[in-house]
Amino acid sequence: MKLIECPRDAMQGWHRMISTEEKVNYLQALLKVGFDTLDFGSFVSPKAIPQMADTREVLSRLDLSASRSKLLAIVANVRGAEEAVVHEEINYLGFPFSVSETFQLRNTNKTIAESLEQVQTMQELCIKNGKELVVYISMGFGNPYEDPYSPEIVLRWVDELARMEITTISLADTVGVANPEVITSLFRHLIPAYPRVEFGAHFHSAPHNWEEKVQAAWEQGCRRFDSAIKGIGGCPMAKDELVGNLATENMIWFCQQRQVPLTLDMTALQAAQQLADVVFKD
């Protein structure tokens, strides 16, 4: 079971500017917990996402010596990927590839077809620099813009990505519209069809329906879940209001109920939760 903690997703749309110092302290606390990966920051336009403008500085101030967590940075164009790959500390670059044309334009100012070309270039950059590219299928369960959506559309784009030898693909419920039926149908098809690809779930979720969504993905063999402490966050490029994230606390409870072994330091987790109360204050 891989738990990917997403402080970047929690912070990127937060209404109060979080200082560099606060970010460093929060990430430092998360690094002690033992998550598989921290989605820690992004190399994107500071005009689009002002909160992430200090990612480079944050990274330079992190002490990674005592942590086994890997680092993932989000990039939204080739320039961001070029800037991210030079950092030795970063293991993964994450690119949001949407199956909704409207969202891909809103999020990256590129069409889906143009973005596929960007994925190809980023994949080459990653391979050359010893990084792995994680591709998110944004709006992977539907979109609020009335763009065409069906599981078949997702399957078609995943197939294109698999042909580019993308090895990690995370299906993202960017605005929280997924239901267990569509989750089941996608993971049931994808996991056996692409044994070389690790499929993950990135569920933006409301407190009332997170469990049925996680359960549906879990039953089909998904073992990679993104979440954020206290369920904070969402993509500010998608909607005016942030949808919220799958709460890490819920994900841990889910695993404990099913005796899924997790190697997290619960004392360090508590410390990070306390710090989250301070970082995510108004």
Ligand SMILES: CC(C)(COP(=O)([O-])OP(=O)([O-])OC[C@H]1O[C@@H](n2cnc3c(N)ncnc32)[C@H](O)[C@@H]1OP(=O)([O-])[O-])[C@@H](O)C(=O)NCCC(=O)NCCSC(=O)C[C@@](C)(O)CC(=O)[O-]
């Ligand atoms: C992709 C762009 C830059 C295209 O935006 P653009 O306007 O097409 O870019 P451009 O090349 O025309 O440049 C415009 C300005 O941006 C600057 N710029 C250009 N590139 C960069 C860069 N890499 N780093 C820093 N600055 C950059 C560039 O220098 C210029 O600055 P100006 O001359 O106006 O001062 C923009 O649309 C952008 O930054 N979008 C932000 C995307 C983003 O961070 N979204 C949130 C994260 S993804 C997410 O949350 C979804 C996920 C992962 O959680 C999964 C899910 O739930 O779906």
